[in-house]
Amino acid sequence: MGYDPLKESLFNTQLLIKRKTLSDGTVLEEFSFDDPDVEKDLKRLDAYEKQQATKNLQFPKHSVREPVDRRQNGYSSVTLSELVEKYTAERISRKAWTENTKTENVSAFAKLVSIVGDRSIDAITREDATRLLTLLQKMPSKRGGTLSANVINKKIGMLSSLYIYAIDNHLTEYNPFKSLQITVDDRPEDAQDAYTLDELRALFNPGYFKIDRARPSRFWIPILMALTGCRPGELAQLEVDDIFDIDGISCLHINDLMQRKSRNAIRTIPISVELTRLGFLRFVDQRRQELESDKKLKDKRLFRELSPNRPKKAGAVSSWWNETHHKHCQVVRTSLITRGRVTKKRHVSLYSLRHFVQTKFRAEGIAETISAEIVGHDKGETTGYKTYAKGGQLKPLVEAIKVLDYEDALANVPVWP
Template sequence: MRPFKQGLFSYVSHIYQRKGIYYYRVNVPVDLQQHFPTEEIKKSLKTREPKAAKVMAVSLEYRIQQAFTIIRSGMLGDDMIRQVVESIVPSRQKASVTKGTLLTTAIGQYTEVKQLEWTPKTVMEMGGVFRLLVDILGDVAVKDVTKQTMLDLRSKLMRLPANRYKKYPEQTIQQLLEMPNIPPMSIKSVNKHIGGMAALLRYCADEGIVSVNNATGLKLSDKKRADEDRSTYSKDDLKRIVASLPRDPATPERYWIPLIGCYSGMRLNEICQLYVEDVQEVEGVWCFSVNDAKDKRLKNQASERMVPVHPKVIQLGFIEYLEQARSAEAPRLWMNLTWMDIHGYSNGFGKWYQRFNREYVTDDPKKVFHSFRHLVTDTLKQAGVQDSLIAEMIGHSHGSHSMTMSRYGKRYQPKLLLETIVLLDYGIDIPAWQG
């Protein structure tokens, strides 16, 4: 048994060579061994080429470590954990040919295919979706999922509560369906589950497991406009926010992040993950560089952009704060925030802001940190700013012309964006930073 050559690949302890063939091997963590049939995962990489082994091992390492993280999250039931385990340690036993592919088997196969494409957050969300679907339908053969099966599924979803596993962990599906006066999950949540089933059956149809996708065309119509999902902050809300923002030098993020959101429309995670080097002076304009370098994430391609720092934020002392961070050789702007696999850097701050928002600002459940984006968008729209400028400011695609813009159009110059962002004038007094 010959170990993988040191220096060619970082996972030296996980790769070895036997009779010229490269293999991957990793120990199952002690706290997870109860879920696995063996204490060690071992797979042939089926190649004699070191470079090919490296590429395959990177993918395999990612999948296995992601599986460990998902199982540790505590969000999955026994059936879903078994699916995740079998996606990396396939069972030698196959479903009966006469019965067909079972729902849990199909979910495991589909999840394995999508793992490299999905973010950890999507993996967790889809795990929750499939867990509920299996609870409702049972581990049926996929070929037995008829149109009537899907109509019955949709009917039950419309009567079940949101957060079923958190609020009613002891009740069965049937018990919940028989309980009176339970607020049902939203139409959006129902459609998310129907969409998950539709995507799964589409995969099954492509693989020849079923002949038709019986989950298509079943999403419910949600007549609410997109801008009704969240409410914008009022001027009185903003006054309460700025009056209550802590200015403690030990927690600078609690002062600056809400203000940056208020005067830029950036998403919470975009602000939370900023590195010191992401604040740049471009053509004489201070800007936030929103990018996915290092451990940062973007929601979509349109999210990568330059956003001018509002003069009001500069006036309050942000550049001085930036220089202090540089002098201290801090890599990121908010060193109190820690990275999580699913939420990035925003989890801890998001929980604090939710408490702050409810205690000092409003009890309206539709008013959240995301309301700053609505505030920025609405303020600029009312000022007559063209949609494409607003879209670039907040990181949306440019509507029906997005393909033309992305192929042939250039980004707006920082000076033009600055002329737009200065229109965000809320007429409120804000105590300056004194860190």
């Protein structure tokens, strides 16, 4: 078969290749792993796949050949790489994927192609799918240990969606990844925990939490999350025009032009008295004045220091908060909590500010429809809560936000000058 770029790269990473010649002269090759050193090989494979995922869907070709002509075997003539190209083009044309979602899916598809080869989509068996699942369960996580069940299920779900597309378009009849996800014992809300008030006092201690005029996102995104429950990526995309008054009530708007988690994320949130006290509206006015005074300035975002091309829009703030700021404030991110005979893993991060808001709303008895409208969850079927556009309709949200009482945790936070 010669040495194509894929094989050369795999030889360079010292992955094993099993080779077998059939009676008809066809050569079969597949990748396998040295079991005693599987973690090292998995790291090499992951690094290779990430490199492949950046090459505009140029997936490896002919890494495995079928022993007989696909059509003689009744196989589809569509290969995995061809299916991926069709599926990706369809999702992009329908604007169903953000850049971040595209990158995640491409990486998952590259893993499959790299491991089982670029074969007919009908030639991928349940055994192949299970093999990939096993490798994902052994793959190291960036945080240490192995990938979580939720991450693994997400990757398998992407591959299942690929085959669902193929079935819907009459390219195949079988989905080898159907119902392959592993069981997750933890409830979704247990994936990350809310901060305690003591942790918030430490994280918002003015000795460490200071105003940085060059990087206002580090100051405002954590505060906005604590007082609105917004996602960090939503706040990172706010523009000056997304802050406005409705019947005398100052609001911020998460709109349909942003990259967002779902349609439910589009919403209008009243700005609390506490946010006003800390100088958020003054900061917005300063940004507005900068735009008016410099006509060449086209970037209307509140946080222009953040890269607009980064897949995770608030990634720079999350990294600083989760690593540097946590360390300075001596707040432990991951710990084990034992209650009686039950030991639970507790994990906190920037996202825990959003979880604190949701926990507070539940504790204070705020109606689920109101809470969902503020944090951007599914609002149910009640039409009156689908959207808020007038001051009178905003009043329930204004009252709900008042329960976000942090006692003295935010009392000493510096006020924006």
